[in-house]
Amino acid sequence: MAKERDDRPEQYTRSDPSKQPTPPAGQQAAVEGTLTAEGFLPADKPETAEHNRRAADRQGLGPGSATQRFTEQMLSIMAEYEQRRREEIIAAGGDPDEDRDPFETVRAIADQWAATEADDEGRAALLDDLADQLDTTEVRALRLAAEAAAAITPRLIYADADHGVKPADTAADLGVSESYVYRILRTRPAK
Numbered sequence: 001m002a003k004e005r006d007d008r009p010e011q012y013t014r015s016d017p018s019k020q021p022t023p024p025a026g027q028q029a030a031v032e033g034t035l036t037a038e039g040f041l042p043a044d045k046p047e048t049a050e051h052n053r054r055a056a057d058r059q060g061l062g063p064g065s066a067t068q069r070f071t072e073q074m075l076s077i078m079a080e081y082e083q084r085r086r087e088e089i090i091a092a093g094g095d096p097d098e099d100r101d102p103f104e105t106v107r108a109i110a111d112q113w114a115a116t117e118a119d120d121e122g123r124a125a126l127l128d129d130l131a132d133q134l135d136t137t138e139v140r141a142l143r144l145a146a147e148a149a150a151a152i153t154p155r156l157i158y159a160d161a162d163h164g165v166k167p168a169d170t171a172a173d174l175g176v177s178e179s180y181v182y183r184i185l186r187t188r189p190a191k
Contacts, residue, residue, distance in 0.1 A: 106142070157184045 086096040109130065116122035134142075153174060160170040167185065171178040 106145070109142075154184045154188075157181055158188060161185055 089096040112126050113123075116126050153176070156174065157170055160173075161167070167181040168178050171181045174181075
């Protein structure tokens with residue numbers, strides 16, 4: 001006898017797709033969990049589970065189905081791609097597990113610095129954290145990179161002007177005042 005469900009909503013409500021699992025293993029686990037919760041794949045009723053597997057096989061949804069073969073082929077192709085990519089990175093002398101933006105740390109420091117601009121205690125805590133995280137050679141590298149960034153800033157301003165970028169937009173991108181951009185443009189050497 002079928003189990004009556006009085007707690008089902010009268011209207012269908014679509015679930016939020018952003019909260020659904022995207023990896024195949026997560027999708028499979030979600031489907032299996034839903035089937036088990038609804039009584040279609042009960043772990044404690046092997047006869048029912050076997051019946052459901054036979055019914056799925058009759059409908060072409062079993063492990064040998066075209067969908068399963070397609071999924072296995074796609075996963076195999078992705079695994080092969082990842083393996084070749086790792087080999088290429090290693091051959092180039094890189095670390096395949098280091099797949100980050102090379103400026104990630106610098107951007108994080110800059111964001112934290114900007115976020116603590118009006119917060120003396122937050123700024124002091126940030127400075128303490130950075131002093132604990134960075135060693136003297138890393139600080140030297142950051143200082144030299146900052147000097148290089150300051151030295152190329154006029155060239156970036158000239159390039160933006162040559163490409164029709166508004167001075168206000170250039171100033172916003174660089175984090176400088178608009179008057180600074182105009183001053184650099186006024187002092188531009190003749191070509």
